Amino acid sequence: IPAANNGTSMDSSNPPANRSLLLSQGHYHMENVDSRLSIPKAEPGEHTCDWRMYLPPDLRQNNAKKIMETLKKHVGLEESFELKLIAGSLENLICKTAIDQVDYFRKISFKMQTLEEGN
Numbered sequence: 001i002p003a004a005n006n007g008t009s010m011d012s013s014n015p016p017a018n019r020s021l022l023l024s025q026g027h028y029h030m031e032n033v034d035s036r037l038s039i040p041k042a043e044p045g046e047h048t049c050d051w052r053m054y055l056p057p058d059l060r061q062n063n064a065k066k067i068m069e070t071l072k073k074h075v076g077l078e079e080s081f082e083l084k085l086i087a088g089s090l091e092n093l094i095c096k097t098a099i100d101q102v103d104y105f106r107k108i109s110f111k112m113q114t115l116e117e118g119n
Contacts, residue, residue: 067087071087094108
């Protein structure tokens, strides 16, 4: 009987710890499910920014320059600090929201096409 009581007392002390562990794991799991839903194709725990490290150094600057040239042509803005800031901000937003390099190029192409057709 004492062994059963010890087992019971151990069991009664372990379940709350196990329950809290399970609850915390369940809570963590739910956060991961939510993040997967909000960021398509990105698995929880993946370093979604790692792909940016492999972009050639001048690529982002060249894309910002292309956006700026397109803005100059189709929006009628002169080259200025503000125009450079807008182009750089657009490129940065695209880079931040892209989930991989293919998505980055797709979004840059789409933005350029949208700017071209905007006029």
